[in-house]
Amino acid sequence: MLGLFGKSITPIKEVLEAKPLNKMVTVAGWVRTRRDSKAGVSFVELSDGSHIRPLQLVIPITLENSGRDLPRLHPGTSLLATGLLIPSIGKGQELELQVEEFGILGPSDPESYPIQKKRHSFEFLRSYPHLRPRTNTFGSVFRMRSRLFFQIHRFFQERGFYYISTPIITQSDCEGAGELFRVKGQSESGEEFFGRPTYLTVSGQLELEAFALSLGKVYTFGPTFRAENSFTTRHLSEFWMVEPEVAFLDLYGLIGLAEEFMRHLLSTTLIESREELEFFDRWVSAGLIKGLEESINKEFVIMPYEEVIRVLCESKEPFQYPVHWGVDLKTEHERYLTERYVKGPVFVIDYPKEIKPFYMKLNPDGKTVRAMDLLLPRWGEIIGGSQREEELRTLMERMEELKMDMDRYWWYLDLRRYGSAPHSGFGLGFERLLLYLTGLNNIRDVIPYPRTPNTIVV
RNA sequence: UCCCCGGUAGCUCAACAGGCAGAGCGGGUGGCUGUUAACCACUAGGUUGCUGGUUCGAGUCCGGCCCGGGGAGCCA
Numbered sequence: 172m173l174g175l176f177g178k179s180i181t182p183i184k185e186v187l188e189a190k191p192l193n194k195m196v197t198v199a200g201w202v203r204t205r206r207d208s209k210a211g212v213s214f215v216e217l218s219d220g221s222h223i224r225p226l227q228l229v230i231p232i233t234l235e236n237s238g239r240d241l242p243r244l245h246p247g248t249s250l251l252a253t254g255l256l257i258p259s260i261g262k263g264q265e266l267e268l269q270v271e272e273f274g275i276l277g278p279s280d281p282e283s284y285p286i287q288k289k290r291h292s293f294e295f296l297r298s299y300p301h302l303r304p305r306t307n308t309f310g311s312v313f314r315m316r317s318r319l320f321f322q323i324h325r326f327f328q329e330r331g332f333y334y335i336s337t338p339i340i341t342q343s344d345c346e347g348a349g350e351l352f353r354v355k356g357q358s359e360s361g362e363e364f365f366g367r368p369t370y371l372t373v374s375g376q377l378e379l380e381a382f383a384l385s386l387g388k389v390y391t392f393g394p395t396f397r398a399e400n401s402f403t404t405r406h407l408s409e410f411w412m413v414e415p416e417v418a419f420l421d422l423y424g425l426i427g428l429a430e431e432f433m434r435h436l437l438s439t440t441l442i443e444s445r446e447e448l449e450f451f452d453r454w455v456s457a458g459l460i461k462g463l464e465e466s467i468n469k470e471f472v473i474m475p476y477e478e479v480i481r482v483l484c485e486s487k488e489p490f491q492y493p494v495h496w497g498v499d500l501k502t503e504h505e506r507y508l509t510e511r512y513v514k515g516p517v518f519v520i521d522y523p524k525e526i527k528p529f530y531m532k533l534n535p536d537g538k539t540v541r542a543m544d545l546l547l548p549r550w551g552e553i554i555g556g557s558q559r560e561e562e563l564r565t566l567m568e569r570m571e572e573l574k575m576d577m578d579r580y581w582w583y584l585d586l587r588r589y590g591s592a593p594h595s596g597f598g599l600g601f602e603r604l605l606l607y608l609t610g611l612n613n614i615r616d617v618i619p620y621p622r623t624p625n626t627i628v629v
Numbered sequence: 630u631c632c633c634c635g636g637u638a639g640c641u642c643a644a645c646a647g648g649c650a651g652a653g654c655g656g657g658u659g660g661c662u663g664u665u666a667a668c669c670a671c672u673a674g675g676u677u678g679c680u681g682g683u684u685c686g687a688g689u690c691c692g693g694c695c696c697g698g699g700g701a702g703c704c705a
Binding site for chain 1: 630639640641654655656657660661662663664665666667696697698699700701702703704705
């Protein structure tokens with residue numbers, strides 16, 4: 172598939188996995204390090220990004236261009252090399268390429284190239300979002316990110332879900348989902364491009380509900396925007412969100428779907444990103460793999476909010492935020508619940524309506540809604556969802572309570588006027604999932620080009 | 630938005646209580662070695678974030694600003 176100058180190039184991933192011993196192989200990639208040996212060879216670690224491990228090249232000083240080009244093989248230099256793949260003579264790697272011909276494709280000035288062959292701080296690498304994927308850590312993050320993307324689509328597609336492209340530019344502000352970015356055209360007169368105020372989407376959920384109530388099982392997975400001025404390790408102004416929405420499904424069915432979904436992502440990641448996880452476990456987050464394996468083997472417990480409050484009140488824990496019926500759960504409460512009480516994943520359901528959005532289905536008690544949050548040990552909330560209010564009158568009453576502009580939701584109310592049906596859905600912040608799975612601390616390190624308040628590097 | 634910490638060589642960081650701005654890594658040169666974050670020697674490299682002030686003297690103290698990090702709140 173890859174080729175240059177009439178030569179077919181083998182990805183290093185393929186070389187390492189298929190091990191075509193004693194065959195001539197051509198590889199291309201970027202130099203990680205070079206170690207010169209006076210035994211007449213130079214050792215070059217070459218990485219092409221296809222695999223976490225580099226390939227060791229052994230380049231003799233006797234080659235025609237060695238005298239000129241070997242000293243130029245600084246970190247970051249791109250290189251094309253052909254040679255015989257043999258079992259490594261030295262320790263530390265199984266294979267090596269006995270190079271017979273090589274050429275520099277693009278040099279790299281060691282005086283100015285920012286990525287050195289040493290560990291850099293995450294903070295420093297954040298200022299080079301275009302170069303950091305060349306490092307082990309970020310290469311691993313973005314390979315995992317891609318696989319996870321595919322597994323999410325695969326999970327839903329295999330279960331008969333249809334993928335819906337919900338709009339990026341919207342009118343609805345999805346009440347309570349945070350601050351919005353305004354979208355305007357270039358018009359100098361200040362007129363609205365669409366004739367009315369428009370925003371970047373904060374969630375595809377409302378638009379998606381229409382498709383659940385027509386195609387049945389649907390999901391959306393796209394970029395989402397929040398103009399919230401929160402600069403933390405868990406917030407981005409632009410992030411990706413997965414949102415399934417299913418007709419004829421109640422809260423308990425939704426919980427089953429969410430659990431199956433999490434188990435699928437955990438188990439496939441543990442298998443197909445094993446080497447990356449081992450890398451993170453060793454260098455970034457000790458005990459990562461053990462924690463993920465424990466999560467997958469634990470039973471997912473279901474607890475109503477009321478019971479959670481009772482447990483927290485009876486715990487005698489010195490919580491900083493006092494607990495009583497009606498409060499939202501803080502980090503300290505979630506951690507006590509998942510790590511000390513349940514010791515595993517928990518679905519908390521039936522929250523007070525006051526702390527949840529208007530579209531969640533009201534319970535018969537009139538004061539709680541059919542919401543569910545999945546809380547994970549050492550992490551907190553990873554998934555939030557609910558059964559949706561399908562009764563027109565109840566929904567309108569709720570919107571009135573919240574003083575919402577009913578006219579702007581005419582289409583949403585239509586879904587309850589014509590063939591309304593019970594339906595449910597949840598949302599999952601993709602980058603937060605990636606943080607959980609990689610053990611990294613900062614959400615800016617799991618998205619290629621992070622956007623946060625006041626900061627946009629590339 | 631609020632609270633805390635930081636900004637010194639390309640990178641990671643030192644510099645007591647205001648007194649000649651340093652080390653390791655990286656770069657260059659030489660040596661050594663089937664090398665593994667290689668090793669040894671030498672060497673180059675600085676407007677201490679910007680700005681105003683206090684002082685005989687400021688990296689260090691004070692004011693303002695800029696940038697970065699962490700936490701809280703809000704959320705996904």
